[in-house]
Amino acid sequence: MSVYAIYFSPTRSTEKIVKILAKEFGNYGEIDLSKQSSGENVRAFKEEDICIFGVPSYGGRVPAPALERMKKMKGNQATAILVAVYGNRAYEDTLLELKEQVEACDFFVTGAVSAVAEHSIMHQFATKRPDKKDKKELKEFAVKLVEKIKTGHGKEGITVPGKKPYRTYKGVPLKPKASKKCTECGLCARLCPVGAISAQELRKTDKSKCISCMRCVENCPVKARKVSKLKVKLASLKMKKACADRKSNQLFL
Missing domain, CATH: 3.40.50.360 (Flavodoxin domain)
Known part of the structure; x- marks a missing residue:
């Protein structure tokens, strides 16, 4: 086994x-x-x-x-x-x-x-x-x-x-972008699960491929990749009520 x-x-x-x-x-x-x-x-x-x-x-x-x-x-x-x-x-x-x-x-x-x-x-x-x-x-x-x-x-x-x-899911409009801090190290392109960042154009994100997983944001060594603060704030306001209470883990046997 x-x-x-x-x-x-x-x-x-x-x-x-x-x-x-x-x-x-x-x-x-x-x-x-x-x-x-x-x-x-x-x-x-x-x-x-x-x-x-x-x-x-x-x-x-x-x-x-x-x-x-x-x-x-x-x-x-x-x-x-x-x-x-x-x-x-x-x-x-x-x-x-x-x-x-x-x-x-x-x-x-x-x-x-x-x-x-x-x-x-x-x-x-x-x-x-x-x-x-x-x-x-x-x-x-x-x-x-x-x-x-x-x-x-x-x-x-x-x-x-x-x-x-199943409920319809069309993704979210929160796509990371590279700021001027980007050193073009290429780590984001190598780690992206769906190939939304081209090794030839590291500062760009293919929005049609991006699934907003935030892997590039999480792993950027100089914190150059970010999502719009305004869009995050607006999304947070919509989510606030649904996320207010501490949800519990569940086991199904």
Whole structure:
């Protein structure tokens, strides 16, 4: 049996949460779906394997690049645990969409988790989460998942929140731009999950490709890439009511 932490995590919040869960299963391998090249090779799993799939919720949906890269996987009835990470607003259809995609790849879903992390654009929402309380709770979730699988109940299916048709998501108008501070080091182009930054024109962003994941903003060594402060402020005002209360992590067994 092998355990895999499989995640699409541009700003690493989802990665951290998936790893908190994976550690309770012992040693594990990693598959980073945030890399442009991650979907190039078909990866086949064994029935006895355990795969923990983690994605951020973008407007209540699974990021399209993550779905595309998962489609090439062959589950062979390996056990799957799903993780949807969101910035304290809501995750709507994310778990259901993830579940249906994973099942279409022939995995068997035995558990799921929704977890809160600091918002990747409006950092005042869920600031510094997952915090100490979250981490303790996530470890407790993992122990319950391990127990379910060890006791032979791992092949009992689950139901997750969500409905069809999935909610419409057209992206957000918050696209990072390079300021005069840009040194054209090229790191942003190498890290962009969708190739929205050309190595030949590093100061530009292809808005038709950009998914507003903020990976370039998070990783720029001189903090040259930014989004419009005015647009962020306006978006924050719209989100304030929905994000006012501390949302809870959830476990689905």
